[in-house]
Amino acid sequence: MTTMSTLGEVRPEHDRPADGDRVLLHFLRSFPRPVIDVWTACTSRDRLRRWLGTVSGEEGDLTLLPLDGPVSGPLAVRVERCVAPRELAVRVDGRALELRLTQVGVVTTVELVRRHLGPTEAEAIGPRWQYLLDRLGAHLESRPLPRWADYPELAEEYR
DSSP, X not given: OOOOOOOOEEEEOTTSOTTXXXXXXXXXXXXXXXXXXXXXXXXXXXXXXXXXEEEEEXXXXXXXXXXXXXXXXXXXXXXXXXXXXXXEEEEETTEEEEEEEEEETTEEEEEEEEEEEOHHHHHHHHHHHHHHHXXXXXXXXXXXXXXXXXXXXXXXXXX
């Protein structure tokens, strides 16, 4: 089995209605790499192809064809905000995703936030993003990429 990182957190969504049950997933990962290296791994088509999948399209309207994981078909990705090399806000198949990178010394921290989920969605989506962040880490550290088959059992941790 693959060595996995720490789990993400399920938090109440800050902009939910008082009687709503929307949550967000919050993940933090730190890598002993310069911010520009981590940014490039997350945004360069050549680097993405090595750990995430093939990206096509132009002008902020992209299509991602994942290499491995629970989603086999193409995903529509719309870039909403990009402040290189620190912030990226996108919609993946219409769902909000935020990526922030900060560097302190020689360590870059990646903060990933997946917003506007129902509680049951967090169970399915939490392991997916943990898996993808673990693949990013493996890519950055030149380790073998983890396999999706080792992650679905984590769903109950995101309840």
